[in-house]
Amino acid sequence: MHDTGTEPIATFCGNCNCGCPQLFVDPAAPQEKRVRITDDFGQQVQMSEEQFRDLIAQAKSGALDDLATSAV
Numbered sequence: 001m002h003d004t005g006t007e008p009i010a011t012f013c014g015n016c017n018c019g020c021p022q023l024f025v026d027p028a029a030p031q032e033k034r035v036r037i038t039d040d041f042g043q044q045v046q047m048s049e050e051q052f053r054d055l056i057a058q059a060k061s062g063a064l065d066d067l068a069t070s071a072v
Contacts, residue, residue: 013040
């Protein structure tokens with residue numbers, strides 16, 4: 001599933017043509033679904049800007065570091 005006309009804010013691979021995961025912000029979407037992350041399988045996660053800010057804060061604080069190293 002691709003976006004509905006919004007431009008991606010970030011692409012999380014970019015080294016191939018696999019349909020890399022991307023981050024979108026859709027100002028026309030309902031508040032609770034404004035931020036959208038798509039994966040290379042056509043799935044997506046939608047969340048509010050507040051939820052996304054919390055995710056970023058947790059990543060910056062190191063709370064997700066164990067997840068990143070255990071997935072390797």
